[in-house]
Amino acid sequence: MICYLPLRARIIIVLLLVLMLFGLSMADLDHLELVRGGLFCVLLLVMAVIDFRTGLLPDKGNLYLAGLGLMMAGVMGEAQDALLGALLGAALLFALRTLSRGGIGLGDVKYAAAFGIWLGWQGTLLALALSFALGACLA
Structure with missing residues (x-):
C-alpha cells in the first residue's frame, strides 16, 4: 500500500x-x-x-483500531476511561458533522470513537483541540 x-x-x-x-x-x-x-x-x-x-476511513480499519484499543484498555484496567473517550470523540465529531451538514463523513466519526478508546476522554479532548488548532493554522 x-x-x-x-x-x-x-x-x-x-x-x-x-x-x-x-x-x-x-x-x-x-x-x-x-x-x-x-x-x-x-x-x-x-x-x-x-x-x-x-x-475514506474504512470501517474495517476503525474496527481493528477500536478492538485492539478495547483489548489494551482491558489489560491495563482503563475500560471505563476508554469508553468515555469513545463516546466523547464520536459525540463531538457527530455534532460537528451535523453542524457542517455533511462536511465530515461518518468514517471520521467512527475514527474519533476508535482513537477515543486509545486516548481516554482527556486525551481525546486534547487531541481534538490540537488537531482543530493545527487545521486552523494550515488553513
Whole structure:
C-alpha cells in the first residue's frame, strides 16, 4: 500500500513514525505502555495513508483500531476511561458533522470513537483541540 505513494509522501510517513516512536521513547513509560503507544502510532499512520490514498476511513480499519484499543484498555484496567473517550470523540465529531451538514463523513466519526478508546476522554479532548488548532493554522 505504501509503495504506491510518491517518494516524498513515503519519506514524510517514515519521519512521522520515527518522531512518534522517539517521543514515546522519551516519555517515562513502562514496557506495556510503550508497546501500546507504538502500536497506536503504527495504526494511526496506516489509517492516515489509507485516508490520503482513498479519501475514506474504512470501517474495517476503525474496527481493528477500536478492538485492539478495547483489548489494551482491558489489560491495563482503563475500560471505563476508554469508553468515555469513545463516546466523547464520536459525540463531538457527530455534532460537528451535523453542524457542517455533511462536511465530515461518518468514517471520521467512527475514527474519533476508535482513537477515543486509545486516548481516554482527556486525551481525546486534547487531541481534538490540537488537531482543530493545527487545521486552523494550515488553513
